[in-house]
Amino acid sequence: MLKPGPVWAVGAMSGTSLDGVDAALVLTDGERILDFGRTDYRSYSKEERSALRAALGCWPGDPGVEEAAEVVETAHAELLSSLLDVALVGFHGQTLAHDPDGRAGPRRTHQAGSGEVLAEVLGRPVVWDFRSTDVEMGGQGAPLAPFFHFACAKWAGLSAPVAFLNLGGVGNVTWLDPRQSGPEAEGAVLAFDTGPANAPINDLMRARRGVDCDEGGALAASGRVDEQVVEDFLSHRFFHRIPPKSLDRNDFHDLLEAVRDLEDADAAATLTACAAAAVARGFEHFPDPPRALYVTGGGRLNEALMVALTRRLNCPVAPIEDIGLDGDMLEAQAFAYLAVRVARGLPTSGPTTTGVAGLIGGGRISYPD
Ligand SMILES: Nc1ncnc2c1ncn2[C@@H]1O[C@H](COP(=O)(O)OP(=O)(O)OP(=O)(O)O)[C@@H](O)[C@H]1O
Numbered sequence: 001m002l003k004p005g006p007v008w009a010v011g012a013m014s015g016t017s018l019d020g021v022d023a024a025l026v027l028t029d030g031e032r033i034l035d036f037g038r039t040d041y042r043s044y045s046k047e048e049r050s051a052l053r054a055a056l057g058c059w060p061g062d063p064g065v066e067e068a069a070e071v072v073e074t075a076h077a078e079l080l081s082s083l084l085d086v087a088l089v090g091f092h093g094q095t096l097a098h099d100p101d102g103r104a105g106p107r108r109t110h111q112a113g114s115g116e117v118l119a120e121v122l123g124r125p126v127v128w129d130f131r132s133t134d135v136e137m138g139g140q141g142a143p144l145a146p147f148f149h150f151a152c153a154k155w156a157g158l159s160a161p162v163a164f165l166n167l168g169g170v171g172n173v174t175w176l177d178p179r180q181s182g183p184e185a186e187g188a189v190l191a192f193d194t195g196p197a198n199a200p201i202n203d204l205m206r207a208r209r210g211v212d213c214d215e216g217g218a219l220a221a222s223g224r225v226d227e228q229v230v231e232d233f234l235s236h237r238f239f240h241r242i243p244p245k246s247l248d249r250n251d252f253h254d255l256l257e258a259v260r261d262l263e264d265a266d267a268a269a270t271l272t273a274c275a276a277a278a279v280a281r282g283f284e285h286f287p288d289p290p291r292a293l294y295v296t297g298g299g300r301l302n303e304a305l306m307v308a309l310t311r312r313l314n315c316p317v318a319p320i321e322d323i324g325l326d327g328d329m330l331e332a333q334a335f336a337y338l339a340v341r342v343a344r345g346l347p348t349s350g351p352t353t354t355g356v357a358g359l360i361g362g363g364r365i366s367y368p369d
């Protein structure tokens, strides 16, 4: 059991880009953020990354999944072993597959890595498996950062509706009104995945240039957008759905096909425009225009993507550092915060964040023997 009052927790996130694991400490009582602490990062080796990549789209029991889980557990154990000045660990794991709508079988989501194993290795209680209860109860199981975004807005002293946009492999946005009493309040938060963000750009760069990403958005900045491709992209059924809604990394894998005949720079510019246009389409669902859009995740370092967002949105766009937050660590911090919420019996998602029928607290807690 957690002692009452604020505690330090460490959160760890292995994102859809498969680059590595982020970890970050947060001091919280599960409602307010009192302080942010140390952060660290461990990248996956080439071999580890290929094991994870090979297991993408796989479910427990499929070939390659155990190897992937071992990679995830080893990387987390190494990274977290020097960040254990905490009461609790929040362990997201690596999403390998996500099908909350049951399009290819039962409705389910799969994060590789066992919190039981980690609790043993680290000697600390580990909160994990954050998404499956939400999916079992009819929700999307994602995004889960929104309640944390609400606490961040309070921490930053914001006093008007704003939006937080995470540009990882996939994009997700949270609209929130910090004047409300808590994230659970009716109308305080609306969140959903916006569409593909960096994943198709990275896939293009890997296929055409043999590099991991479009550094700074330089290639996209030198190309011309094919607006017809953007328009066709926006006709995808995902954009006609009312939120909440979430995506699997591979849901838009055919987007690369759409830019097949374009020159490298034009293809990069067009995929970048698609990511921005998806966000702009998401804005149409917000209850009120946000005062600003604060961008977190690796995509905020892609200048061409930030320019494309500014062009397509009638709203100031700024990196989240503008309000004192760390755009590289926000997701890891979110899982530290959510771990404390789980341990305190507070909800981690609700009808306006994942579409689950009521407020629910997901997550399991494993204790070391
Ligand atoms: N300097 C940069 N220039 C351009 N793009 C960058 C830069 N740095 C990071 N990125 C992009 O951001 C991605 C990593 O973002 P991030 O770490 O937020 O994703 P993630 O957490 O793995 O994904 P998700 O949030 O979908 O789980 C990289 O794969 C790359 O596409």
Ligand SMILES: CC(=O)N[C@H]1[C@@H]2OC[C@@H](O2)[C@@H](O)[C@@H]1O[C@H](C)C(=O)O
Pocket (backbone or CB within 6 Å): 015, 016, 095, 098, 109, 141, 142, 143, 144, 145, 146, 166, 168, 169, 170, 171, 172, 193, 246, 247, 331
């Ligand atoms: C199923 C899954 O792992 N989804 C991730 C992914 O990465 C970004 C976006 O898609 C978001 O829905 C989610 O992560 C963040 C941390 C979230 O749950 O808020």
